[in-house]
Amino acid sequence: MTSSTETCYHYSINLGAPRKYEMVYDFNENYFTDHTGKPLLRFAIIGGSPADDWGQGNQATLLSERNPLPSGIKVRWFSVAEDQFWEGNYQFDQQRLNRLVQTNVNDIIDRTTMNLAEYFEFTINMVPGGLVTVWILGEGNQYIVALFQANKVDEPNWDKFSRILERGKDFHISRADFIKERLTETTTEMGKYTQQEIIQGKLPTDSAPWKRMMLTYPWVFAVNDEFILKDYFTRYTSAEQYYTYQDQNQFSLPPRPVPIYLSYYIEEVATHKLNRLNLLLAPEETMTAFAQLNNTKPLHEPIKLFLSINDSITDIDVYVIKGQQSIALNNIKAQLTDLYNR
Numbered sequence: 140m141t142s143s144t145e146t147c148y149h150y151s152i153n154l155g156a157p158r159k160y161e162m163v164y165d166f167n168e169n170y171f172t173d174h175t176g177k178p179l180l181r182f183a184i185i186g187g188s189p190a191d192d193w194g195q196g197n198q199a200t201l202l203s204e205r206n207p208l209p210s211g212i213k214v215r216w217f218s219v220a221e222d223q224f225w226e227g228n229y230q231f232d233q234q235r236l237n238r239l240v241q242t243n244v245n246d247i248i249d250r251t252t253m254n255l256a257e258y259f260e261f262t263i264n265m266v267p268g269g270l271v272t273v274w275i276l277g278e279g280n281q282y283i284v285a286l287f288q289a290n291k292v293d294e295p296n297w298d299k300f301s302r303i304l305e306r307g308k309d310f311h312i313s314r315a316d317f318i319k320e321r322l323t324e325t326t327t328e329m330g331k332y333t334q335q336e337i338i339q340g341k342l343p344t345d346s347a348p349w350k351r352m353m354l355t356y357p358w359v360f361a362v363n364d365e366f367i368l369k370d371y372f373t374r375y376t377s378a379e380q381y382y383t384y385q386d387q388n389q390f391s392l393p394p395r396p397v398p399i400y401l402s403y404y405i406e407e408v409a410t411h412k413l414n415r416l417n418l419l420l421a422p423e424e425t426m427t428a429f430a431q432l433n434n435t436k437p438l439h440e441p442i443k444l445f446l447s448i449n450d451s452i453t454d455i456d457v458y459v460i461k462g463q464q465s466i467a468l469n470n471i472k473a474q475l476t477d478l479y480n481r
Contacts, residue, residue, distance in 0.1 A: 151199075154184050159332050163217040167181070169181065171211070176211070181200075193378050208233070212285065213228050214265065217294070229271070232284070240277070244279065247372070249479070261276075373395075397422070398444065400417070402415065402476075413478060415475075418474075421468070443458075445457070
């Protein structure tokens, strides 16, 4: 029961998994916990997997929920491609959660300032290998608040568990037949790609592809001298996204994941004209470049994501630079766009 002295917030929970790797959840075994360790708010998608893009998910609680901030999380799910049950627990950093929900987000693109506590969402993703990630999203900003490893567990009663599939009172399907059904469903990415990965021994078993996307580096964003970099919004490989403002010292920022999208403002030095541009980077190419330069000397110097922009802002070259080494990024998409969203 919620204490009358606890602050309640308006938030909901989304649940997701990679499109190629279906996860099945039990409503009774997935929940946020309160400060005593008891269930605070249960979440699940009944009857199938909420496959979605990384860092996203399907609605798994009522949008009208109002609850205290969670103290922890309990998860339990069945990974179809791995034929494996996973279970895990995690205690949130309460100071960080409280600090995040009280954040005032200065949305420089929509020109609004809102407090994240007005309404926010938690998104939870599970991946092969048992890695669990929890983000908090509010007013366009998304941050990781949990990253933990679940443990392999057994399920002694498949028949009982399979009732959550909700296919009728008399429905029965064995564990092996259920897996075969899902892996051969040709209209899904599971059916199109995952079975072949299993046959070829390429199914991720240690969450390595997602752990790679979580890697962070000391890096700064810069443009050529004909322009002044102002505020910018970034989406990262970690599925985090948030603003970096001109008055922040980039060299004092903590290490960040690899950027894959930036919406940024530059001022023309000669005319003081303000422009806004969008830049889309290829994740694989950019992650490879950052990893390659990470150990380049001088070690104390951050990686620089550098944009060389011509005077008419019609041509942009993008480089990842450290020390004397420079790697050109070729798979980019750049766009000059409206200053603000109307």
